[in-house]
Amino acid sequence: KQEVTQIPAALSVPEGENLVLNCSFTDSAIYNLQWFRQDPGKGLTSLLLIQSSQREQTSGRLNASLDKSSGRSTLYIAASQPGDSATYLCAVKSGTASKLTFGTGTRLQVTL
């Protein structure tokens, strides 16, 4: 059974800092991994999708890496801004099953 863990559960950084969010998963036989952002009481916004054959994906100030063998993914946010404050969720698609396994998220606060 796939389990996804995100550390830290919460993080507060001053504006302008670079930061890394971590995601680990127990079963390395994944199909792909997707990072989402969720604002309070809102739905999920997709940030980056990494296929199992890829090592990283970049979009603007965001960079996500994937190391299947160690069961880890990181989301790097450069030059953080207050608007980046949200909960970041990592979700793993395992094998051919339709199930997407989510972590419990990292709640990020970027302060002025």
Added chain:
Amino acid sequence: ETGVTQTPRHLVMGMTNKKSLKCEQHLGHNAMYWYKQSAKKPLELMFVYNFKEQTENNSVPSRFSPECPNSSHLFLHLHTLQPEDSALYLCASSQDGQGFYGYTFGSGTRLTVV
């Protein structure tokens, strides 16, 4: 409209009421999903529909009844719910049933059962 649209955004219902949640996707996707998000818990998959056919029911109580009349619309019919069913209900879609191109989520319906 584009993306995945869910209505209503908020719903308060009594335990004896019957209500429905609606989800519509304008992406041409073939698979649609219902997820439940409770406080302090990871998202839980409830139902999967692929080309209008239900392909997965994740041991969801019968008081939740999904309906998928076509690939663009998904409903969740609710009846005789319990207070512990209060949660954010999220609809998602994917181009294919395997999620190869990732998933797109709606903004959710915040359900409160009183």
